[in-house]
Amino acid sequence: EPEVTQTPSHQVTQMGQEVILRCVPISNHLYFYWYRQILGQKVEFLVSFYNNEISEKSEIFDDQFSVERPDGSNFTLKIRSTKLEDSAMYFCARAITSGTQYFGPGTRLTVL
Amino acid sequence: DAKTTQPPSMDCAEGRAANLPCNHSTISGNEYVYWYRQIHSQGPQYIIHGLKNNETNEMASLIITEDRKSSTLILPHATLRDTAVYYCIVAGNTPLVFGKGTRLSVIA
Numbered sequence: 001e002p003e004v005t006q007t008p009s010h011q012v013t014q015m016g017q018e019v020i021l022r023c024v025p026i027s028n029h030l031y032f033y034w035y036r037q038i039l040g041q042k043v044e045f046l047v048s049f050y051n052n053e054i055s056e057k058s059e060i061f062d063d064q065f066s067v068e069r070p071d072g073s074n075f076t077l078k079i080r081s082t083k084l085e086d087s088a089m090y091f092c093a094r095a096i097t098s099g100t101q102y103f104g105p106g107t108r109l110t111v112l
Numbered sequence: 113d114a115k116t117t118q119p120p121s122m123d124c125a126e127g128r129a130a131n132l133p134c135n136h137s138t139i140s141g142n143e144y145v146y147w148y149r150q151i152h153s154q155g156p157q158y159i160i161h162g163l164k165n166n167e168t169n170e171m172a173s174l175i176i177t178e179d180r181k182s183s184t185l186i187l188p189h190a191t192l193r194d195t196a197v198y199y200c201i202v203a204g205n206t207p208l209v210f211g212k213g214t215r216l217s218v219i220a
Contacts, residue, residue, distance in 0.1 A: 033208075099204075100158055
């Protein structure tokens with residue numbers, strides 16, 4: 001199965017601080033996604049990225065979030081000013097076609 | 113909201129077939145049926161997908177009814193490692209919308 005690496009595996013931050021979560025897809029796929037899962041809740045779509053542009057975003061993905069692929073390889077999710085409710089698992093996924101997505105192991109974000 | 117309905121939980125004896133049902137009565141003509149699973153807190157894992165024909169791969173089989181309003185995921189010989197939450201998702205060229213899924217417990 002194609003692999004996706006995410007770093008860090010666990011990030012602890014203070015409320016109001018900026019965090020950057022990274023995703024490194026191993027092979028060349030065009031579609032990238034970020035999802036999050038608050039403990040005990042459903043997996044929620046945040047944003048999709050295709051051809052170096054945001055193709056779709058959810059209501060959750062507000063102005064405090066941004067995504068980019070700065071070096072053509074890493075795919076990052078930035079949260080500008082973290083809130084307590086941002087504590088969750090964040091999953092990156094990639095795909096050749098939009099439905100068959102391969103997920104990374106996730107980054108556990110803890111906001112104190 | 114998810115367009116699918118799944119039972120919240122199921123048990124299966126190790127070595128037996130696990131049959132996980134899913135209702136998707138509002139599926140559109142261009143939407144596929146996808147199955148993913150999530151083991152503990154790991155990232156969701158793609159299992160299989162189909163449009164209208166039955167599909168089989170090394171992990172599972174997918175049976176889609178002729179009217180496409182429901183489907184069944186079959187794990188032919190369940191093992192303890194198949195214990196997970198299984199998600200049935202209907203999607204076209206859109207992001208995946210996860211529901212609560214079915215928690216499958218494989219029992220020794």
